[in-house]
Amino acid sequence: MNSNQKNLLITNVQIVTEQAVVTGHVKISGGIIESIIADNDHRDEARAAGDTGMADQGGYEGEIIDGKGGWLLPGFIDMHVHGGFGGDFMYANAESFDRITGFHASQGTTGMLATTMTASRKDIEKVLEAVSAYQKNGMLHAELLGVHLEGPFISEKWPGAQNPDYIADPQLEWLQQWAKAYPGLVKMVTMAPEKPGARESIAWLKSQGIIAAAGHTDAVYAEMIAAADCGLSHAVHTYNAMRGLHHREPGTLGAVLTTDSIYAEIIADGEHVHPAAISLLLCSKPKDKVILVTDAIEAAGMPDGEYELGGLPVVLRGGTARLKDSGALAGSSLSMIAALRYMVNVMKLPVTEASRMASGNPARELGLADMTGSIAVGKRADLVLTDLDFNVQQTILRGTSIFNAG
Template identity: 40%
Template sequence: MKSSHRRTVLTGAKVVLPTGVADGGRVTVEGSRIVTGRPDEPGTVDLSGHWLLPGFVDMHVHGGGGASFSAGSAEEALKVIGTHRLHGTTTMIASTVTGDLSDLAGQAGVLSELVEQGDLAGLHFEGPFIAASRCGAHEPSLLREPDPADVRKLIDAARGTARMLTLAPELAGGLESVRLLRELGVIAAIGHTDADYEVTREAIEAGASVATHLFNAMPPLAHRAPGPIPALLEDERITIELINDGTHLHPAVLGLAFRDAGPRRVAFITDAMGAAGMGDGVYPLGPMKVEVTEGVARLVEGGSIAGSTLTLDDAFRRAVAVDGLPVTDAVQALSTTPARVLGLADSVGSIEAGKDADLVVLDEAHRIAGVMRKGEWLSGPPLSPAV
């Protein structure tokens, strides 16, 4: 029997594959999946003069489109998801911010339903188990030590959809909670921390595997007190998150981290709050108020940087144009590495037969020309079918 699935053949683009760039490559989509194509297939779309990349994967995002995952509303969450999808992020996990445990459990209940219906790939709890001295845009009065019983409550509230939890391992219960998360199959991420080098090493040995936005919300590197940064950079078991918006990290620092860890261990994230995809103004971030001026988000009270207004297409463009990264390395950091870290590499993160047809089309200036998710164009098709 012939398949009833619609087939689309994308040709002519520079296709970024796991093996490199195929100039004038060919990708065939049937239904929601990438398949091996035939040379005589109808439905061809000519993408000459464009780039074809795997859909971006964001493992740390709080909001966008004027909405926030922490609102505890499915409607707001879908607005966040829709905003970032149009910028190429076809897979994301929802990040919360510090709140009462009961509030976070309620948010987890709402967001877990969106995971179950396929809109999200999981949940990330950032706080409340973080250091007050490095809390950034998290409400200090709501912080608490990472008691393993409380950690388990949050994970249980997510009903099997929790993929990551950020904590400060130097706090009482920190190392025990890292071990618990490993047992539960949830990523333990080190962040918003005052841990020294030795404690960070202990946390890695206990099972921590991600550095939450490396360099930000942790002690800076010092030659006699190295702190967590070198411990996280030097260990092959750690994937480091980097916010490539030009505000959170100087290009020289980003380049240093990228060269040291390599694209296999770097995940570019947005850490975006509600202003992503919007203009300047005042926005909520959990219980906090954030003012965005010229695209930079800071707390109304205190002035700390409060997430970003970044989208991953901008992070890609900056990686290539400003940081000088090869396109293949940028794609690995934006798609392949985060997909692998989140345990999603069987379905997303690269352009390969059998994977979801999550694709991003960029023009020669690396600007979004089309986005496909599971075989459906969210914007586009970018060009008319070839005659």
């Protein structure tokens, strides 16, 4: 990104902070939020911060964006995304990464974890190498914050759209070697906690500050609780590809719903999870432990047709992606702005709560909340400007526009 950010003033917006919605304007300097000034008390402070009236008179030196009464939200952080716009992280090349990060930037995402599939060790290592190089070479669009390894340490009973040919028991040696070769790159590892070697791996991941997640798992309740005691703190695409809830055996899902230390992802697209089940999740979990994700694949942003996921053929029809052979759901074509829109319009959440699930909560889990994930003075200007219907107008990373619909 450009280190010489211009001064920027975003006026006439509904600013979504973690506490409230404030109508006013935001001043940005050097990529950092310098001031947030509400309309009802900004008269004096506006002389220092600058507003459209002052700017017209030459009182403000910098770019001015008129938000036209729309929403200004913190940029979205997607912890579980495989691809988009014809690109897949498993292709392990910069061209594909540009397609993915460019598309998701157009949907309000400012940061994401490059998510792998269950694949050979060699192919996973190609992704690690490619993401590491991409970070070092500088990124044009949304930021790759690290890698989420989804598999291959999953359950054969719950492969979902993962390739069963490469499912393996957890290999602590692999994790240690990857962490040594690419320090700080791997941010999250999804595994089935009931598999041999899982608890040892989970404890090691926690000791390294890497998120240990449950997913594609047949774990019973007791196995999940034991894994949580070892450091497991996250559940991928809650409800999907996991042992469900039974009143005599609460299963994986029961443990996720009742264990406050576990963050719960949800794919809010109206296809993966029934709205009543989302309501149950919201009633069960602390609001700061629910995270919106897309689980988007290369078909996201593309027309209906045939695509690929983890080497398996996928058909996208009516916006829903399914494996061609089995018909199983295969990731999604969801975007983060669409997930937020669903939570506000269908689930009737206040925009502040939906925003925390798309930005603040993932930032906290990733240890980034001191610098991003919410709109606050002193934090990075990672922002998304939308109209009143939550259509993205502009996405801003560190004070620099990475997408402009106009």
